[in-house]
Amino acid sequence: xxxxxxxxxxxxxxNLNSDISMVNDSQADWFHLDVMDGVxxxxxxxxxxxxxxxxxHAKKPLDVHMMIVQPERYIHDxxxxxADVLTVHYEACIHLHRTVQDIKAAGMKAGVxxxxxxxxxxxxxxxxxxxxxxxxxxxPGFGGQTFIENTxxxxxxxxxxxxxxxxxxxxxxxxxxxLENAASLIRxxADVLVAGNTVFxxxxxxxxxxxxxxxxxxx
Numbered sequence: 382x383x384x385x386x387x388x389x390x391x392x393x394x395x396n397l398n399s400d401i402s403m404v405n406d407s408q409a410d411w412f413h414l415d416v417m418d419g420v421x422x423x424x425x426x427x428x429x430x431x432x433x434x435x436x437x438h439a440k441k442p443l444d445v446h447m448m449i450v451q452p453e454r455y456i457h458d459x460x461x462x463x464a465d466v467l468t469v470h471y472e473a474c475i476h477l478h479r480t481v482q483d484i485k486a487a488g489m490k491a492g493v494x495x496x497x498x499x500x501x502x503x504x505x506x507x508x509x510x511x512x513x514x515x516x517x518x519x520x521p522g523f524g525g526q527t528f529i530e531n532t533x534x535x536x537x538x539x540x541x542x543x544x545x546x547x548x549x550x551x552x553x554x555x556x557x558x559x560l561e562n563a564a565s566l567i568r569x570x571a572d573v574l575v576a577g578n579t580v581f582x583x584x585x586x587x588x589x590x591x592x593x594x595x596x597x598x599x600x
Contacts, residue, residue, distance in 0.1 A: 444466040
C-alpha cells in the first residue's frame with residue numbers, strides 16, 4: 382500500500398489542531414509540510430514556529446518540503462523543529478551532495494525534489510545517497526493546481542534508475558493527486574502520495590485518506 386502524506390498547506394489554518402487530530406486518527410502515514418519563502422516559489426506559507434507547533438500534536442512523521450533558496454542554511458533549525466524527512470529542491474542547491482550529507486548527519490532522511498521541467502536523469506550521480514525523490518506534478522507554489530500528465534513517464538524513468546542503481550529511495554508525487562489518478566501513479570512506480578486539496582476539501586477527509594491508502598495498481 383502507498384504511503385499517504387496529507388499536505389497541511391490545504392488544511393484549515395483557523396482550525397489547525399482539529400485537522401492535525403484528523404490526520405493522527407486516520408490511515409495517513411506522514412504529515413506533508415510545504416515551506417515556501419516567496420523567492421524560490423511565488424508564495425509564502427509557514428515556517429519553523431508553525432512546524433514546532435504541529436510537532437507538539439502530530440503522532441506521525443513530519444515530511445518537510447523546503448521550497449526555499451539556500452535551504453542548507455536551515456537544516457539544523459528544521460531538525461530542531463521536528464522534521465523527520467527533509468526535502469530540498471535540486472534547482473535550489475548548488476552543492477546538492479553536501480546538503481544531502483548534512484541532512485543525514487542531522488538525523489533526518491534526505492529527499493530531493495524536482496520541478497516539472499527538471500529531468501530525473503539529473504539525479505543519476507546521487508540517487509543512491511538519497512532516501513526520497515519528490516516528483517512535482519504541478520509547478521510548485523500553490524495548492525489545487527492541475528496535474529501535469531508527463532509525471533507518469535518521469536516516475537517510470539525514475540523507477541528504472543532506482544532499480545538499476547540499487548537505490549532505496551522512495552518516489553513521492555506531489556501536486557494534483559486525486560482518487561482518480563492515484564492508481565495510475567502507483568502503477569508508474571510512486572511509493573508516496575501527497576494529497577492536499579483532495580483530502581481537505583473532501584466532505585469526509587478521513588474517508589478520502591482511507592480510499593487513497595487502499596489504492597492498488599489494479600484499482
